[in-house]
Amino acid sequence: MKKCVILAAVLFSGILSAQEGKPELETVGNKVKATYYYNNGKIQQEGFFKDGKLDGVWVSYDERGNKTVEGEYTEGLKTGKWMFFNEKNLTEVAYADSKVSSVKNIQKNAVANRN
Numbered sequence: 001m002k003k004c005v006i007l008a009a010v011l012f013s014g015i016l017s018a019q020e021g022k023p024e025l026e027t028v029g030n031k032v033k034a035t036y037y038y039n040n041g042k043i044q045q046e047g048f049f050k051d052g053k054l055d056g057v058w059v060s061y062d063e064r065g066n067k068t069v070e071g072e073y074t075e076g077l078k079t080g081k082w083m084f085f086n087e088k089n090l091t092e093v094a095y096a097d098s099k100v101s102s103v104k105n106i107q108k109n110a111v112a113n114r115n
Helices: 004-016 106-115
Strands: 023-027 031-037 043-050 056-061 067-074 078-086 089-096 098-106
Touching: none
Parallel strands: none
Antiparallel strands: 023 031, 031 043, 043 056, 056 067, 067 078, 078 089, 089 098
């Protein structure tokens, strides 16, 4: 499972460089917010750049608009806890300097029962 999560994380990073369409860009303070769209008009992913590097929260969605990944970059490096969502599970991956430091799988119904 850890290999699948790592692969998903790598693919998420690759999406940023493989975009065919140009992003919608907006200046927000000292950062630039980029929003990428699917052909159907729904948001594919959105996040921030600072000084040309990924910086801040990035969120990715599937073509139906469901959140699939949420994580944070600091000066181009993955940091902190990233959340990977699918229909059955929620996977929490902790990063330090863009390297996976831990992986934790959480069943969605367990999360719903806590709320």
